[in-house]
Amino acid sequence: METLQRTANRGSVSTGYDVVNSLKFEADNTEYLTRDVSSAGSRYKGTISMWIKRTEISTAQYLFTFGNTDNDNGRTFARFQTDDTLRIGGGTTTWRNTDRVFRDVSAWYHIVIAFDTTQSTANDRFKLYVNGVQETSFSTTNNPSQNDNLGINFEKQVIGYNSIDNGQPFAGYMCEICYQDGTASAPTEFGEFDSDTGIWKPIDVESKPSGTNKFYLDFEDSSNLGNDVSGGTDFTENNIAAADQATDTCTNNFATLNPLFKYPSSQVINEGATKVDRTSGSGINKTFYATIPVLAGKFYFEAQPTEGSGTMIGVETITGVTTDDPDSVFVGEQSTAVGYYASNGQKFTSGSGSSYGDSYGNSDIIGVALDMDNRKVYFAKNNTYQNSGDPTSGSTGTGAIDLPDSSDGYLFAVSYDSGGQWVVNFGGYTTMSISSAASDANSFGTFEFAPPAGYLALCTKNLGSDGG
Numbered sequence: 001m002e003t004l005q006r007t008a009n010r011g012s013v014s015t016g017y018d019v020v021n022s023l024k025f026e027a028d029n030t031e032y033l034t035r036d037v038s039s040a041g042s043r044y045k046g047t048i049s050m051w052i053k054r055t056e057i058s059t060a061q062y063l064f065t066f067g068n069t070d071n072d073n074g075r076t077f078a079r080f081q082t083d084d085t086l087r088i089g090g091g092t093t094t095w096r097n098t099d100r101v102f103r104d105v106s107a108w109y110h111i112v113i114a115f116d117t118t119q120s121t122a123n124d125r126f127k128l129y130v131n132g133v134q135e136t137s138f139s140t141t142n143n144p145s146q147n148d149n150l151g152i153n154f155e156k157q158v159i160g161y162n163s164i165d166n167g168q169p170f171a172g173y174m175c176e177i178c179y180q181d182g183t184a185s186a187p188t189e190f191g192e193f194d195s196d197t198g199i200w201k202p203i204d205v206e207s208k209p210s211g212t213n214k215f216y217l218d219f220e221d222s223s224n225l226g227n228d229v230s231g232g233t234d235f236t237e238n239n240i241a242a243a244d245q246a247t248d249t250c251t252n253n254f255a256t257l258n259p260l261f262k263y264p265s266s267q268v269i270n271e272g273a274t275k276v277d278r279t280s281g282s283g284i285n286k287t288f289y290a291t292i293p294v295l296a297g298k299f300y301f302e303a304q305p306t307e308g309s310g311t312m313i314g315v316e317t318i319t320g321v322t323t324d325d326p327d328s329v330f331v332g333e334q335s336t337a338v339g340y341y342a343s344n345g346q347k348f349t350s351g352s353g354s355s356y357g358d359s360y361g362n363s364d365i366i367g368v369a370l371d372m373d374n375r376k377v378y379f380a381k382n383n384t385y386q387n388s389g390d391p392t393s394g395s396t397g398t399g400a401i402d403l404p405d406s407s408d409g410y411l412f413a414v415s416y417d418s419g420g421q422w423v424v425n426f427g428g429y430t431t432m433s434i435s436s437a438a439s440d441a442n443s444f445g446t447f448e449f450a451p452p453a454g455y456l457a458l459c460t461k462n463l464g465s466d467g468g
Contacts, residue, residue, distance in 0.1 A: 017204050019051070019249040021219040022175035023240070024272040024429055025160045027056060030169050031244065032161035033217070033226050033235035041153030041212035042182035043073075047114045049178045049190040051202065051250040055273035056171035056259055057084050057103050063111065063170060065158040067151025072144065075164060076151035078113060085139070088113060088126055090151065091164075095126050097140035105259055105273070106291040108173075108250040110191055110200055116184035117148045129187040132200040153181050153213045159235065173272060173429075175219060175249050176202055181211025202250055206230075219245060246272065246429035248459075252444065254428025255292040255301070255412065255458040262288070272429045276414070277307060277421030287415040290426065292458055293318055294372050295409035298391075299458045300440070300451035301426045302367045305343065305360070308420025312348065313366050314340030315377050316413045317406040339401045340415070341366065341379040341386065347401050356401070357386025365432070365448055368412060369455050376400035383449040391452040412458065427457035 025031045048064065060082055067075040072090030081087055084101040087094055102109060112129040119125050122143040128135040144150065156163055159177060160170035178190060191202050209216045209230040216230040222242040226235030248254040256273035267286055269276045276288050290301075305311040316338050340348040347356035360366060360381050367380035369391040378391040378400050385391065389399025403410070414422040425432050427445025438450035445457030456462040 017202060017251070019175050019202055019218075019251045020247070022051075022053075022173040022246045022249045023217075023219045023225055024173055024244045024246045024248075025170045026239075026244075026270060026272070027059070027061065027169045027171035028270050029239045030161070031237075031239045032169055033159040033237060033240070034161070034163065035157055035226070035228075035233050035235045037153055037155055037157060037213050038233065039212050043149035043153060044117045044147060045115060045182050045184050046150075046152040046211070047112065047180040047183055047185040047189070048078075049110070049112045049176070049185075049187070049205065051108050051110050051175045051177075052170075053108045053173040053248070053250075053253070054080070054102065054105050054171070055173070055256060055269070057105065058082055059171070060168045061170045061172075062158075062160065062162045062168050065151075065156070065161065065163045066154065068155040068163055069151070070164050072151075073149040074151050074154060076115065077162070078111070079162070079168065086111075086128070087140075088128065090144070093142050093144075094140045095142050095144070096128060096135075096138050098128070098135055099137040099139050100130070100135065103260065105256070106253075108253060110187070110202070110250070112185075112187045112190060114184040114186075115150055115152055117144050117146060117150060120146065122146075127184070132187045132191055132193060153211075157213065157215070157235075159217070161238070171270070173246055173248055176205060177215070177217040178205045178209055179213070179215045180209055181213040183210055243431070247444075247446070248272070248428030251461075252428075253292075253460045254445075255290040255426040256428075257288050257414075257424060258291045262286075271423075271431050274425065274430050275421070275423045278416075278419055287312075287316065287413050288422070289316060290412040290458065292460075292463070293409040293411050294370060294458065296372050297463070298369070298371050298373065298455045299412075299462070300367065300369050300447075300455040301412050301424065301458060302365050302432075302447055302449060303414055303422050303424040304365045304432055305362050305414075305416070306421045306423055307362060308416050309343060310417030311343045311420055311422065312340040312415040313368060313379070313422075314338070314348075314401075314413055315368070315370055315403065315410045317404075317410055318408040319406070338410075339377045339403050340413075341368075341401075347387075349401055350404070357381065367449055367451075369452050370410065370412070371397075371400070371455075372410065375403040375405060377403060378452075380449070392454060427459060 075091040345359040387399040
């Protein structure tokens with residue numbers, strides 16, 4: 001799987017400061033935030049800090065657009081390119097384009113960009129920091145003239161969208177977005193390295209925004225997700241609703257579906273990487289995997305098939321994961337199945353199927369309880385555990401599907417045949433209809449049905465406490 005270096009932020013456990021909410025941005029729905037700049041600020045100097053988690057790759061996506069005039073003095077932006085590099089640009093000039101690619105969909109990135117055209121050293125006029133470290137390797141480097149105006153603090157401030165060309169919206173999660181007008185800051189204004197792990201983590205920035213057009217977005221008010229906590233003019237939400245608030249953040253990172261394992265291209269993963277379907281095309285069938293593997297502990301997730309037939313849900317060993325194997329796991333091709341519950345009521349393990357429980361359809365919610373301590377997995381249909389299953393039975397494994405030992409761990413997975421759709425819920429965000437809002441014993445996750453005793457949501461806070 002694609003990973004960053006060891007110190008990538010996958011959701012710090014001992015943060016000392018917890019971020020409560022993020023905002024889910026959806027490219028398909030063109031979701032973004034915008035506000036007009038009513039008073040002149042500094043056109044030379046500013047800093048933006050933002051935590052982001054990508055859910056789609058290999059497409060152009062804007063993190064922000066400042067200014068709304070298409071020239072170098074009237075527009076400044078940052079966007080991911082189709083090759084997943086990061087570009088900082090003006091109306092006509094690329095100021096910086098990274099050599100580095102940003103494809104780790106299992107982690108949060110902290111992006112800080114400091115603008116300061118007053119600097120006498122040309123290369124100091126733009127500084128990019130990723131997870132607390134200054135980026136110095138660029139395929140393209142250009143600089144404005146000293147004291148040139150930029151698009152910052154000018155006309156518009158837009159988060160997650162190209163407001164000039166009206167396109168290329170961001171897909172993923174953002175949290176802790178802070179902007180300083182008139183100050184070019186180091187990343188230590190917004191984060192710090194954890195003394196035990198070396199992981200870059202957020203600090204409280206509520207008092208940090210400064211200047212005329214400052215802002216701080218914490219996304220804690222679901223009724224006003226454009227709320228500027230620093231006291232400035234609120235942002236206007238475009239196609240954003242209260243349901244887009246998430247608890248998947250840079251201090252508690254939840255599993256999602258992994259878009260790096262999407263084959264063929266007609267498969268669509270969206271809604272914060274919690275929904276997958278084939279909207280067009282034909283061809284082989286496919287299985288989709290969670291971004292976080294489990295090696296120990298007990299974890300729970302739930303999912304709902306909403307279209308099609310021939311679906312399966314369960315767990316797969318990491319070594320069984322493939323991006324382009326036509327013999328993917330689905331009903332009718334189970335040669336690599338490890339531990340799945342199929343819509344026809346059968347279980348599939350060790351490459352063969354047998355009777356297990358009730359059949360399920362497109363209105364049913366399937367719960368999966370994975371006991372890695374005893375190598376067993378249990379399945380519930382609408383909160384009734386199949387095969388008289390008892391997830392609390394430990395090594396006895398009443399009603400469980402036994403799993404082979406796997407030193408590299410297991411991944412939660414969903415599958416369908418030539419047509420279908422799954423909506424998944426790992427607890428951090430989902431489009432499933434949730435009426436009970438049940439959490440695990442650590443008060444993490446939001447589920448329709450309560451996880452069994454001893455089972456937790458698959459998030460990094462729980463991984464730290466439960467050894468997964």
